[in-house]
Amino acid sequence: MSRYFLRNILVFSNTTTSNTHFVTRTMSSIPTPSHRQFQLRVDPLTGNSEWVVIEEQESQVDMFTEPLLATTSYLDMLNDSPRNRAYCDAINKTVTKPCHVLDIGAGTGLLSMMAARAMSSSNDATCSTSKGMVTACESYLPMVKLMRKVLRANGMERKVRIINKRSDEVEVGVDIASRADVLVSEILDSEFLGEGLIPTLQHAHDKLLVDNPETVPYHATTYGQLVECKHFWRLHDLVNTEANVSDGIHLVPTGFEKSLYVKPHQLAMHCDALKEEMELLSEPFKIFEFDFSKRPDSYGEAELHVKATKDGTIHAVVSWWVLQLDREGSIFYSTAPKWISCPSDMNGSLVPGAREWCDHWKQCVWFTPEKGLRVCTDEAVQLRAIHTDTSISYDFGTQSCLKEVGYQQCAARIQKSQIALPPERMAIYGDNSWRCSFIKVLSNALRKKISSICVVADDSIFLTVAIAHLSDTSNVLSFLPGLREQGARYLEDVSVANGYSMDRVAVLNKQSQLTLHDTHERLVDLFIGEPFYYGGDNMLPWHNLRFWSERTKFNSILSEDVLIMPCKGILRACAMSLPDLWRSRRSLKEIVGFDHSVVNATLGACGDLPASEESPFLPFTIWQCGDVKRLSEVFTVMEFDFMKPIHPCSGTAKFTVSGICHGFVLWIDWVLDAENSVVIPTGPDQRYWKQGVKLLSVPVEVEKQGSGADKCCLTIISTSFDPISGEMELKHIFS
Template sequence: MKTFCGRANPTTGAMEWLEEDENYDYHQEIARSRYADMLHDKDRNVKYYQGIRAAVSRVKERGEKAIVLDIGTGTGLLSMMAASAGADFCYAIEVFKPMANAAVKIVEKNGFSDKIKVINKHSTEVTVGPDGDMQCRANILVTELFDTELIGEGALPTYEHAHKHLVQEGCEAVPHRATVYVQLVESKRMWSWNKLFPVHVEAEDGEKIIVSPSEMENCPGVPSVCDIQLNQMPSNDFTVLSDVVTMFSVDFSKPVKSASTYYRVQLQPVKSGKAQIVLSWWDIDMDPSGKINCTMAPYWVKPTSALQWRDHWMQCVYFLPNEESVFQGENVYLTAYRDEYSVWYKLQKAREEENKADVHVESPVCRCQAHLLWNRPRIGELNDQNRTCQYIKSLMKVLKTDSVCLCISDGSLLPVLAHYLGAKQVFTLENSAVSCSVMGKFLKANHLEDKIKIIEVRPELLTSSQLEDKKISVLLGEPFFTTSLLPWHNLYFWYARTAVTMHLASDVTVLPQSASLHVMIVEFQDLWRIRSPCGTCEGFDVQTMDDMIKERKEPWSSSVDGISSYC
């Protein structure tokens, strides 16, 4: 069987469908994921091992056999932890076939084939019974189904199904519980990732201001969480407005409900300011007593703790629908709404609104299309006034009263800058319907729809009639293209510039005039772990597999008390 994968060609910007057969090597995809970073997470691994060992002991003390269900086993590491901790049998479920195949080899290599059965199915398809995938229900549930938002990988529906069909009532769970924490802050930097600020342009005839369309001003943005390394965020980039509070907890040893719901807490601001951002993170208790705890708390919450570097789990930035002024000592109410996979927040100030929190608020969905065209770093880039000033200085050097400009970028504000700085005529080439729509709204909001012409066409298909038979004297680009995955993919501008050569005047000015790619060799303290074989650390005797090297795969490995793992 053959499958087709759609991929954007960064050179031409075109969508290409590449044919892959059943022998497609997914190992490179896995090696480029965060599996290695996860397996390098010593704190995570040690805490899981301690929790599993404690759970097995509790079951044994009751005189029962320890039957483990490991959902999302990946390399099989957690199942092998359980087996080495004395579990009688483990069912290791992994839906991704290449990963399941790797788990089978790893389990066999480490001598646990008689105690671990790898099941290549989604957990909701697993059957229990004499002729089923599992002979009986498990009494220990082990999972690692969490992302930065905790529930984004479908942990809740998976737990819900497991409790109904795959584990015994009152089972042990590792982790035992998860707790989500929040803190209200004001941050111009983080707020600039979601809302476009007015752009100020100093022109010869006075200051001009580029404003956003009203629908973008009122747009809640996109539902996906903004996950970042808050430990890399300087303390002067945000103002704390509230103490850290617990938003909600989930007990994984009991039946879990995945249906949409909400949680509400009362906050009393410790400082007056503009509430814009909800910062959030979670921790997990591996045991019922909470003595074995793994936390994602940022540096200002746990200032005395040695922080574990993690790229597979970070912290969350949630944007409130609108910024709200809050005052020190005044009660406010923060509501977290969630569905099966995501969380979003709303702040309420007035006490009379207290009972309105139970009205379900829909997940934020972009209505203005700008959040679909621009990702959050891009919106932050457009809000960088220093960057805008550099473009203005460059344009002022080349623009003349008779300049005819063509801008080639996706959803760029350069056409507006060029018009305000005195260009005679401005065209902007947009490759997609979304960028055309967003630019059209911007031009209308700034009363420029008759001043700047939008052309929706690929560069190689541009015609003279679309340019009104004019030759381009100034070709502009930031460059920014939505098809670019890596910085050098923006060299698509060079391809586009070549494609429109016939429309350029003989003395055309091209901005940017050139590009250069710089490289340097560095030693990372932590980031190297994302794509690296594991080293050696306390309790982890790690080795890299020679057979994987011979097969020219990218190896990585992890172990607990002699358990080695690779992909």
């Protein structure tokens, strides 16, 4: 999750400590009595939302801070020791005398405190003199509140002045007395530009900084490498993956190849997890260089000629960046994958790569068009790189749309008439086994119905098209709660290719109760979903039980022999060794000499917490979580019977564990038919779904001293599901 969007623009976040999801926006265009922020609370089981005002009062800030910030990447970032040490060393080298230091996007105030300490340790004066000051600019009110606690805990509240504004709202002579001599900042995402680095630097150089300021970081270089990897191909090329299936359903028929597409932007991913499946087809190459001490350009191009090192098919460009934090070029930080043992800086010297797993910065993947680009050894590949204010894109000479109108204009034009799906959903829709599972159950059900009323409760365009394709007498009512008008236009576009008429398909553009008036006084025969809710990519698995909530809401218009698909959900779990993930989420004590223990509960830490506090459930794609290992068999915790209205559920499971257990991983397998013969698994072995992770406060080590289950640790976990909040609770006992 982007920390810049949390601070300055917009954030979507799911919480595990209350029944809401949150979106936060500073409504600067609305006249308000103070710097007011609005928090959008969204119920995961209904999709209903409401705006709530957040103001400076203690009670209101505390009420929203903890659940919102627990699922951000702040904790992971603060646990990144190489990053912290690099910034500390660079700030100590740069801030050597009293001066004005500006920290943009200050977060918990760590960089501000580093600067204040460096200034205080200089021989000339202390930070309290009129010549020396540190200004921390942070727009997000809950984070400002947390920063104040950190500053107080470290005796720094009088050495760092906080401004609760966006940096482009700060004015010299109004908010700060003078322009700053030094800029320290960390507003970088995995792509490098996605957190608004360029517009932030432009405004800072124009309005807030002296001429030729010192900056930390000082310089950055982005790198890339051409790779072959079929996993990348499956994530975006539905046209060709669908050509390999035989169900007769055409989600991307001829002439409508762009009807479903992945947004043309880089995908952040832990590429190390795919190293064994990759062929590296080039040496690493430089793409762009950025100088923080100068005003950056909003647009840039680089014409690259990259030599292929072996025969293969280019499926993607994998990219990363290297920071030079000091002017002299002795302090670096790299987001390179582990197979790049010594990335080079812009002068050709060797830079040690960051070796610890972290989740706040990953590598990025840019997909090549369609099936990829075939190359031969020593062939020169022409690659055009383009950067805008907030993104980097690539053109291999086949993306004429990008050449003609530019990256952002092209993306905006496509957005008006087509549907942009997450890469994982594109891969699922192209998976023959997944499609066959649904087609099998639907075909059996429709054979028993001469004329049926079918309701698609979620955003599944596949199921809507499938029913209309399989039965020429069924009427399909789709809610498409996230896709709405776009979904309706799409269904009309592909109707001819799939052999159905739109007079049998309707998208219900309303959130209210479905009535018999909508079904022409007929009861519903099929009530189905995948489940899939557009925009819910970072939801916990059980938040998809929104399908169960919807089914309950429409209970009065379901026929007695209605087919519910899926008919059941099975909550499964296993104990796992997750050392990298646990380390990245562990509670904080000192960070380069600064006490951060006051942030642990707010940021959802694990380890060294009071007995009454636990780390929250977090959504993760387990196969990308670094070093992972199963320590138990997969076991069933509880079942959700969708044939009945939604109700509280609980379950208990006993199992044995052997090894160092860092937590439990939970997911839901979706049972499609009453015979339990067709199941859609979503566990850690499945790459296209996120699982829910419950990290332990302290890892539990169980040494296996012999053979047999009696030499392992018997473990009991109990879970309960609240149908009002949509949240899950888990308790465990190691005996």
